[in-house]
Each structure stands twice: as C-alpha cells, then as structure tokens.
Amino acid sequence: MSEPxxxxxxxxxxxxxxxxxxGLISELDFQLHSPPRLSVDxxxxxxxxxxxxxxIWILLEGQVELYRRIKGEKIIFHSRTTGxxxxxxxLARNSRAVFSCTAKTPLKLLRVSNQELxxxxxxxxxxxxxxxxxxLQSMGRRQKxxxxxxxxxxxxxxxxxxEHEQVVQTLDELQKAQAMLVESEKMATLGQLSAGxxxxxxxxxxxxxxxxxxxxxxxxxxxxxxxxxxxxxxILERSFHSESVSTRTQRVLRKELAKETAxxxxxxxxxxxxxxxxxEYRQLTADVSGSPEEQLEKLExxxxxxxxxxxxxxxxxxxxxxxxxxxxxxxxDSPDSEYIAVQKGLDDTLLLFSNRLRNxxxxxxxxxxxxxxxxxxxxxxxxxxxxxxxxxxxxNQGKLIVKTRRIDEASIAVSIIDSGPGIAPENLQKIFQxxxxxxxxxVDFGLxxxxxxxxxxxxxxxxxxxxASAPGRTEFTVTLPVKGPAEQVRSSSQENAS
Amino acid sequence: xxxxxxxxxxxxxxxxxxVIRDLQPFAAAFRIxxxxxxxxxxxxxxxxAEEGVALGLALCDHMMPGESGVEFLVSLQAEAAYQGxxxxxxxxxxxxxxxxxxxxxxxxxxxxxxxxxxxxxxAVVKEQLTEYVIGHADDLKPYVAVLDGARLMTEIAKHAAxx
Numbered sequence: 092m093s094e095p096x097x098x099x100x101x102x103x104x105x106x107x108x109x110x111x112x113x114g115l116i117s118e119l120d121f122q123l124h125s126p127p128r129l130s131v132d133x134x135x136x137x138x139x140x141x142x143x144x145x146x147i148w149i150l151l152e153g154q155v156e157l158y159r160r161i162k163g164e165k166i167i168f169h170s171r172t173t174g175x176x177x178x179x180x181x182l183a184r185n186s187r188a189v190f191s192c193t194a195k196t197p198l199k200l201l202r203v204s205n206q207e208l209x210x211x212x213x214x215x216x217x218x219x220x221x222x223x224x225x226x227l228q229s230m231g232r233r234q235k236x237x238x239x240x241x242x243x244x245x246x247x248x249x250x251x252x253x254e255h256e257q258v259v260q261t262l263d264e265l266q267k268a269q270a271m272l273v274e275s276e277k278m279a280t281l282g283q284l285s286a287g288x289x290x291x292x293x294x295x296x297x298x299x300x301x302x303x304x305x306x307x308x309x310x311x312x313x314x315x316x317x318x319x320x321x322x323x324x325x326i327l328e329r330s331f332h333s334e335s336v337s338t339r340t341q342r343v344l345r346k347e348l349a350k351e352t353a354x355x356x357x358x359x360x361x362x363x364x365x366x367x368x369x370x371e372y373r374q375l376t377a378d379v380s381g382s383p384e385e386q387l388e389k390l391e392x393x394x395x396x397x398x399x400x401x402x403x404x405x406x407x408x409x410x411x412x413x414x415x416x417x418x419x420x421x422x423x424d425s426p427d428s429e430y431i432a433v434q435k436g437l438d439d440t441l442l443l444f445s446n447r448l449r450n451x452x453x454x455x456x457x458x459x460x461x462x463x464x465x466x467x468x469x470x471x472x473x474x475x476x477x478x479x480x481x482x483x484x485x486x487n488q489g490k491l492i493v494k495t496r497r498i499d500e501a502s503i504a505v506s507i508i509d510s511g512p513g514i515a516p517e518n519l520q521k522i523f524q525x526x527x528x529x530x531x532x533x534v535d536f537g538l539x540x541x542x543x544x545x546x547x548x549x550x551x552x553x554x555x556x557x558x559a560s561a562p563g564r565t566e567f568t569v570t571l572p573v574k575g576p577a578e579q580v581r582s583s584s585q586e587n588a589s
Numbered sequence: 590x591x592x593x594x595x596x597x598x599x600x601x602x603x604x605x606x607x608v609i610r611d612l613q614p615f616a617a618a619f620r621i622x623x624x625x626x627x628x629x630x631x632x633x634x635x636x637x638a639e640e641g642v643a644l645g646l647a648l649c650d651h652m653m654p655g656e657s658g659v660e661f662l663v664s665l666q667a668e669a670a671y672q673g674x675x676x677x678x679x680x681x682x683x684x685x686x687x688x689x690x691x692x693x694x695x696x697x698x699x700x701x702x703x704x705x706x707x708x709x710x711x712a713v714v715k716e717q718l719t720e721y722v723i724g725h726a727d728d729l730k731p732y733v734a735v736l737d738g739a740r741l742m743t744e745i746a747k748h749a750a751x752x
Contacts, residue, residue, distance in 0.1 A: 335602035338625045402603040449654045
C-alpha cells in the first residue's frame with residue numbers, strides 16, 4: 092500500500108470516460124497478465140437481472156443489449172448507461188445484476204472475477220485510483236441521467252395531463268355530435284314517415300271529396316224526380332252552402348222564432364235546420380207533401396244530408412290542407428338547397444302548430460323579402476324549434492309575433508317574438524348549449540337539443556341567431572344570407588359532416 | 590217540459606253537429622244544448638237555470654279557445670248546483686296531466702277518445718244519465734224508454750215497495 096487515493100490530484104477525473112476506461116482496462120489486463128479473451132456470439136445472454144455476478148465483464152469489442160423485464164415487458168436501456176465495464180453497480184449490490192445483458196454483435200470480452208479484481212486492486216494503486224474514478228464517473232453519469240429522467244417524467248406527466256384533457260374534451264364533443272346525429276336521424280325518419288303518411292292520405296282524401304260530391308249530385312237528381320222534390324232540393328242546397336251559425340246566435344234566433352210560432356219545440360227544430368222565420372218555412376214547405384209533421388221531418392232529413400255533405404267536404408278540405416302543409420314542410424320532393432320562400436315555411440310551420448295556437452294571438456308582420464337559397468326542410472326545423480320553445484314558454488297562450496324583413500341586398504331577418512315570462516339573464520348564454528332545458532322533469536319531445544341544432548343549422552346556412560329577452564317579450568332573430576352560405580362556410584360544414 | 594239537459598261543449602262546428610246528432614236518441618226525454626266554448630256554456634247554464642232546467646250531463650271537449658274543457662268541469666264541481674251533474678270528456682287532445690286533474694278535481698265520470706263510435710257514445714250517455722236520473726229525478730217513468738229501462742224499472746219497483 093503506497094500513496095493514498097487522490098484522483099483529483101493526479102488529474103484522473105479530468106480525463107474522458109473513454110480514457111479512464113481504457114486506462115483501467117489496460118492496467119487490469121497488465122495486472123492479471125493478459126487473461127484469455129472470451130468470444131461470444133450474438134444472441135447469447137451473458138447474465139440475467141438479479142443474477143449473482145461475482146465479478147465484472149469488460150467489453151473489448153462489440154455491442155450488448157441491456158434490458159429489464161417489467162411486468163413481463165422487455166424494457167431496453169441505452170448501452171451508454173453502463174459504459175464498457177459491465178457489473179460495476181452489481182459490485183455495490185451484493186454482486187446482483189441490475190440488467191440482463193445479451194450480445195447484440197459478436198463480442199470480445201474479458202471476465203474478471205471478484206477475487207481477481209481484489210488481488211489486482213491490492214497490487215496496483217493506479218488500478219484502484221482508476222476504478223474509483225470509473226465508479227465516480229459512472230455515478231455522476233447515472234446521477235445526471237436520473238435528474239434528466241425526472242425532468243422527462245415531469246414533462247411526460249404534463250403532456251399526459253394535457254392529452255387527458257384533450258381526450259375528455261373530444262369525448263364530450265363526440266357525445267354531443269352523437270346526440271345531434273341521433274336527433275337529426277330521428278327527425279329524418281320522422282320526416283320520411285310523415286311524407287309517406289301524407290302521401291298515403293292524399294288518395295283517400297281525394298276519394299272522400301269526390302264521393303261526397305257524387306252523393307250530393309245523385310241526391311239532387313233523385314229528388315228532382317220526386318213530386319215534392321223542389322222544396323227539398325232547396326233546403327239541401329241551403330244547408331250545404333250555409334255558413335255554420337254560432338251556438339249563441341242560434342239561441343237568440345230560437346227565442347225570436349218562438350215568439351212567432353208560440354211553440355218552443357217547433358222553433359228549436361226550425362232554427363236547427365236553418366229556418367229563422369215562419370214565412371221562410373211556409374215557402375219551403377209549399378210543395379212538400381204530407382202532414383205538417385211529415386213535412387218538417389222531410390225538411391230535417393234533407394237539412395241533415397246537406398249539412399253532413401258540407402261537413403264532409405269542409406273537413407276533407409282541411410285534411411287536404413294539412414297534408415299539403417306537411418308535405419311542403421318536410422319538403423319531401425325538393426333538392427338540398429334551392430330558392431325558397433321563407434314566409435311560406437313560417438306559414439306551414441304555424442299551420443302544423445295550430446292545435447297549440449287556439450289561445451295564441453298571431454301577428455304576422457311580413458315585409459316583402461326575396462326568396463333565399465337554403466334547405467327548406469332544415470329551415471322549417473329552425474322555425475319549429477323556435478316557435479315550439481316560444482309556445483312552451485307562453486304555456487300556449489299569449490301573443491306571438493312573426494316578422495320578416497330585408498336587412499340589405501345580401502341578407503334577410505326573421506324575428507319570432509313571444510309574450511312569455513322571458514329567459515333569465517343567467518340562462519341567456521346557455522340556451523344554445525346542448526341539453527340545456529328548463530322543461531324540468533317533463534316528458535316532451537326533444538332532449539334539449541332543439542336550440543343547439545337550430546344554431547348549427549343557421550350557422551351552416553351562413554346565418555346568425557340572436558336572442559334578446561325581457562319578461563313579456565323574448566325575441567329570437569335569425570339572419571340569413573339571400574345567396575346561401577359563402578363558399579368557405581359550406582366547405583367547412585361539409586368537412587364537419589364527413 | 591223537459592227538466593234535464595245535456596250540454597255539449599265543442600268548438601269545431603262540424604264535430605259539434607255530429608255529437609249533437611248522435612245524441613238525438615235522447616232528445617225525446619232531454620233538452621240538448623250546444624255551446625262553442627266555455628263562456629258560451631256558462632251562458633247556456635244561466636238560461637237553463639232561469640228556465641228551471643237541471644244539468645244532467647256535461648259532454649266536453651278539452652282543447653278549446655279560452656278556458657279548457659277540464660277547467661270548465663273543475664269549475665262545475667265547485668258549484669253545488671252542478672256537483673251532481675255527470676261529467677264526460679270527449680277529446681283527442683287531453684294529456685295525462687289534464688285528465689288526472691279532471692278525475693281528481695272534477696270527479697270525471699267518463700273519458701271518450703276521438704274519433705268516437707256512435708254506439709259507444711250512446712252507451713256512455715245512457716249509463717251516465719241513468720245514474721243521474723236515479724239520483725235526482727222525482728219521476729223515473731219518462732226516462733224508461735230512452736235510458737236503461739231495466740234498471741229504472743227496478744228502481745221504480747223499489748220505491749213503490751218502500752212506500
């Protein structure tokens with residue numbers, strides 16, 4: 092044992108890793124009298140992790156692969172982690188290997204057992220100094236790598252958190268998109284169904300209208316062949332063409348006629364068949380045969396036939412009108428985008444809401460506007476959603492104003508104003524959000540998707556939708572371009588769709 | 590004079606006419622009145638009261654301009670004079686909530702969905718009016734021909750026995 096260890100003093104630590112390693116290897120080689128080199132073929136495993144090494148391996152030529160198995164998965168480490176002396180760390184771990192080590196290329200190796208190393212170290216201070224330097228450097232390198240790894244872990248955690256955020260957001264958007272798809276698919280199915288139903292209704296309605304017309308004509312012909320047919324034809328035609336009299340008026344007429352006839356029962360029967368004066372009655376019964384009771388019964392029968400025919404044809408016309416509105420509402424036969432009359436769409440929508448409009452005063456303020464390029468079916472969905480919401484808010488009573496106006500050459504505006512309680516300011520921003528609804532616990536059509544879909548349709552058309560609300564007056568204004576959406580809006584909405 | 594009235598409240602004239610015509614079998618024993626809305630129905634009730642005619646059956650549509658049929662039936666229930674009247678909804682548009690209210694607050698006796706079958710309508714009206722006359726009419730004989738004759742005869746026999 093000569094001089095004590097002082098690698099700093101001898102400047103060892105100023106050398107590069109390579110140089111110190113080279114020094115260590117040649118000194119060790121010298122001290123051990125050049126032990127035989129081992130040759131190892133690629134693929135041969137030198138040692139497995141946690142194996143007892145009882146020495147070190149010195150890599151003279153070739154490359155090895157260092158790895159650990161973590162939960163059955165092979166994790167490969169950078170070979171620079173260890174340098175050319177394998178098993179150094181194991182020296183400090185009861186000689187147990189940290190990594191597994193397999194030859195990647197043909198290797199030339201020097202195997203030094205712990206005993207040999209020990210002997211050599213006792214013989215050579217230089218070797219000791221070199222080994223300590225290598226260990227120090229190795230530790231330094233590993234320490235540095237550890238810090239880098241911690242930084243990497245931090246960075247990775249940040250990235251993972253950001254990605255997680257992104258995934259959550261994407262998932263949310265996907266769910267929204269899916270909900271909208273389901274809703275629009277439902278609307279499309281409903282549209283097809285109603286178009287089919289509307290189409291199917293056309294034939295029977297046409298047949299009803301024709302059949303009632305035939306019965307009418309045949310009855311007139313039949314009665315013209317009867318001796319007293321003239322008066323009966325008269326009453327049938329009168330009843331067919333008369334407007335229905337309100338129940339109030341009927342009661343008044345009944346009372347007045349009762350004064351004339353002095354017979355309430357008779358007055359009631361006469362008013363019912365549309366006869367308001369005794370003179371009229373005398374005239375109509377002039378050529379009708381039979382007793383007065385028989386005459387009255389005949390008149391009643393012909394009146395009933397006349398008014399039944401009138402009811403059949405007026406109701407059939409109503410059905411036919413509803414069918415037409417339904418067909419034009421769904422726009423079963425038209426292309427995606429074309430010139431459309433916005434006011435017609437609004438009128439169709441209002442007609443289809445008529446069962447909810449009995450107690451609603453409708454005010455239409457239609458300024459003349461040009462036809463605009465749009466998808467009629469989609470725009471009708473917009474009007475339906477806005478008007479439906481307005482009616483919900485008003486509980487189907489109050490006043491609804493529907494306005495159209497021209498803003499300038501390029502755009503028009505539609506305003507729908509209801510007299511409902513208004514939207515609370517804190518909700519005003521939320522109403523276009525998906526699944527926002529104030530219809531708590533009520534099973535209604537729609538899933539709170541209405542206004543969100545409405546806005547996406549309007550945006551797709553290159554328009555805007557705005558809302559202003561105060562108690563008693565909530566106004567939705569939809570602005571739409573006359574010439575359809577600008578090219579970029581159209582293409583970006585197509586991208587979204589694809 | 591007929592002492593008991595059937596009141597039909599229906600806003601659509603075609604439907605009203607049809608209901609009234611389907612009620613004709615009862616015209617021999619009952620006054621049949623029509624009203625086009627609830628306000629009109631109240632006027633009719635006023636006139637009937639002035640003439641001393643009782644309301645035996647209110648046959649009401651639900652969705653009408655102004656007050657709804659259910660509201661009308663509920664308001665009838667609040668008046669002593671009309672609590673005994675039989676109450677029937679004939680409608681295609683009353684939702685669950687309204688119907689429940691009619692049952693709970695107006696003691697609704699029957700619900701007829703549109704479109705109705707004339708036989709079924711007649712059967713309901715016959716049953717309801719039979720109930721009414723048994724509870725309210727002094728003399729059941731005038732009703733035997735148009736209502737549930739067998740039941741009425743049994744009642745008449747019971748009364749005779751009681752005396």
